[in-house]
Amino acid sequence: MSQHFKETPHNAISDSHIARVIPCKQLNMSDPFKWLVLALRDAQRAPVLTLFFGVVFAAIPWFITYLVQLTGWHLVIMPAIVCFILIGPFLAAGLYDVSWELEKNHVPSLWHSIKAIKRNAVNEWALGILLMVLMIFWLRIASVIHALYPPYLDENWENLLPFLAVGTVVGAGFTLLVFFISAFTQPILMERKVDLATAVLTSMHAVWTNKAPMMLWAFIILMSVLIGFATWFIGFVFLMPLIGYATWHGYIDTIETKRQRHFE
Template sequence: MSQHFKEPPQNAIADRGIGRVIPCKQLDASDPFKWLAQGGRDIMKTPGLTAFYGVIFALIPWLIVYLVQMTGWHLVIMPAMVCFMLIGPFLAAGLYDVSRELGKGHKPTLGHSLKAIKRNAVHEWGFGILLTVLMIFWLRVASLIHALYPPYLDETLEALLPFLLLGVAVGALFTLILLFISAFTQPILMERKVDLATAVMSSVNAVWVNKLPLLIWGAIIFTAVLIGFLTGFIGFLVLMPLIGYASWHGYIDTIATKRERKMP
């Protein structure tokens, strides 16, 4: 059964000298919830692989917190988060491969999913470095906002409110930028032999064309991460694989191909 285009492929931004823009399709506001349902079905079909990746995603933040508590050295957070930002795209590629194999009617395996990280390794490393640079920049801005807080003010909500609002506004801006550049970059790099600039520009274009559905999708991801932290990272055992699988289905729904995919 062939995949149906809701709208003809379109671009909101033009190709540039550094890369081209892969056309995207028009999405509905309800599509992110459909991706979650599809991701849930993938979990039911691959409980073993889901558990493997879920444990890794849950262990990493737990390890960061453990190192801080054990050493009392909060600066350990920085190198630990840098490492996570570098390897995160590769872990996500494994999840995407699981959903991709299911979509092709194949039986996913751990070996095959781990090999997914080597298909476009140079540009995937580049993407990890890009995320790391953004994270470091955000941490520096957060430190600057903290430094602006006068030490003589009382720690009351009224005194803290201007700085809290500033922090939330800047954090929301960085989150929005991250959504634009990362929504579909990783699955594009995993499936297609394209450069990093093409993948990032295509992701930015897709989010711009589909602002409402992708903002809903971003809110879903934020909620999943929040639940993961509130549950002491236990929620990541299921939530991170669910988001990974759903992201692949979102990519299939959003980024156009020259030929329609044949689904089993």
Template sequence: MTQHADQTSSTEESDNPLANTGIARVLPAADLAKFDCFKWIALGINDFKNAKVISLTYGIIFALIPLGITYLIRESEFYMVVFPAMICFMLLGPYLAAGLYDVSWQFEKQHKPSLRHSFKAMSRNAVNEWGFGIMLMILMIFWLRVASLIHALNPNYSDTSLASIWPFLLIGTIVGGAFSVFVFVISVFTQPILLERKVDLATAVLSSMNAVWKNKEAMFVWACVILISILLGFFTAFIAFIFIMPVLGYATWHGYIQTIKTKRARKFV
């Protein structure tokens, strides 16, 4: 039976183009059920309840960021950058969530999490963590340039009626959606990998991509949950982010623990 399992695993790896790139090693991923993400959310809610002060602190930070972006947009009266700003917020989310991952990790170790300890989370694998942040920043800048180009191609600057700007909104939505999918694939588990293991950035990114590739349906459901949660946050004037973002951060950590395999079973206690 063991030999059969090894052969099956070997066959899966040979059929997986991500595992044979030669760029970096790829951490193996477990098979997920389609709706496993709801178990992660339940665990995330439990972490929120057990670390209310830390959770609310991070939640307020997550709420203040888009609030600040909106204020700047309103003051400059340049409303066409709302959609790019939303994408930028989604790009920065995985990077800012490192402290939340640390809280869930401390609970699993049966340690008492602290705000100070979570703030130091980025220092464990600093070079690759900052490399990940720079990568997200480059992607954000690239998206802003693409959005500016789309805006420049829109000739009706003075007419802001829906009938006039719908082609611009459609193109922006399609391009932004494709860009968001790409960022999700390369970053869904990258930050937790870098936090728990001292691996290089390429290994973390390829392992995240491999996890999505292997669990397309489960990751699609998880992406939809994230999208709906973010839309809910925007529809509530960012107030819901105070509660949503910490729960999503904790849930992502629990998703990582279930998805990314280790050679030996994790022993947190």
């Protein structure tokens, strides 16, 4: 765990009167890679659950692609990638539970992971609704971008490039916003009895305080998603559980506690 501490800076997030903000630690650029090493260890200790959640994460983009083939709307691929990133943090609750159980030297189970969403049910479902609203909003914007594509143009690379560029820029903005909002929100809600506003503002504060290492972590997540799509979703079977486990270790490493954790 990173042992470098930093005083909470005065900014709009930490000074918020909406909710309290849990202090965070200062991270190093090497920390995201440490989280991945710990995640790999978790995957080796719980191979069956890792495979199960990996298949679930692979099935979601497969279904999205199937819908694309039915509709013939190829420009939906980029919105689909963004939607996958939007809903990922909420769906990863089961993976966080697996890492948490392993950290406590318990034997993780599928049923225990499924029940993870009930620990702080109201606020966790509120997070899911928030991410869903953002996803719907993004899809509406993506529809507008698609509607601007002239129907008389052939769908070749030269004609598609301007629209893909616009969609990529807008999608990157949405992805960055969601990353700030949800980087550690779900783990916070799972472990602590806090409200959604506190969890979201704490996540935003942690990302803002550790811009460089957290942007590196965001880049790793993005590359994992792109690799997953490039390998026709096979990569998701391994990469998404790894990202989920690593996120939990990132949360443990980043968000402070009043008392040191003593896992039994």
